[in-house]
Amino acid sequence: MAPLTWTQAMSVGVATLDVDHKCLIRIINLLEEADTEEAAAAIETVLETLVLYSRFHFQREEKVMEACDFPGLFFHRTEHEGFARFVRSLRERFQGNATPQMARELHRYLSQWLWHHVLIQDMAYKPFAAERDGIDEIALGAAPALESLERPALAACH
Numbered sequence: 047m048a049p050l051t052w053t054q055a056m057s058v059g060v061a062t063l064d065v066d067h068k069c070l071i072r073i074i075n076l077l078e079e080a081d082t083e084e085a086a087a088a089i090e091t092v093l094e095t096l097v098l099y100s101r102f103h104f105q106r107e108e109k110v111m112e113a114c115d116f117p118g119l120f121f122h123r124t125e126h127e128g129f130a131r132f133v134r135s136l137r138e139r140f141q142g143n144a145t146p147q148m149a150r151e152l153h154r155y156l157s158q159w160l161w162h163h164v165l166i167q168d169m170a171y172k173p174f175a176a177e178r179d180g181i182d183e184i185a186l187g188a189a190p191a192l193e194s195l196e197r198p199a200l201a202a203c204h
């Protein structure tokens with residue numbers, strides 16, 4: 047599968063959340079670049095980084111949805127929690143035990159999940175965020191600075 051790329055169609059209209067989504071794409075695409083010997087290490091790095099970065103992004107996104115009175119927040123949050131649980135359980139299953147085929151499969155799965163989540167679930171709050179003054183400042187102040195995350199997340203995003 048070709049690497050997932052961010053396009054304008056994925057913009058939720060809040061600059062910091064677009065940056066987060068680009069970063070999530072970059073993390074997931076580390077799986078695509080891994081060659082045979084690196085598969086297990088790539089899966090471990092990607093899952094570890096996704097656990098950290100998705101927690102960071104979901105927290106920020108949920109604060110934005112709260113601030114603009116998005117009516118779908120309850121279900122959106124449930125979807126975020128489900129994904130976070132899923133990634134944590136994958137991490138436990140894959141530890142030290144992965145093949146290139148698994149890396150490709152995981153890349154496809156995570157790419158599709160993110161693509162659908164952004165285009166359908168995240169896109170639903172876009173009109174509400176557009177109506178809220180100062181939403182970019184709210185998004186910026188809603189989560190700890192990226193620097194406070196542990197190293198794997200930073201390595202993939204800079």
Ligand SMILES: [Fe+2]
Nearest residue numbers: 107163167168
């Ligand atoms: Fe979301």
Ligand SMILES: [Fe+2]
Nearest residue numbers: 067107164168
């Ligand atoms: Fe999102």
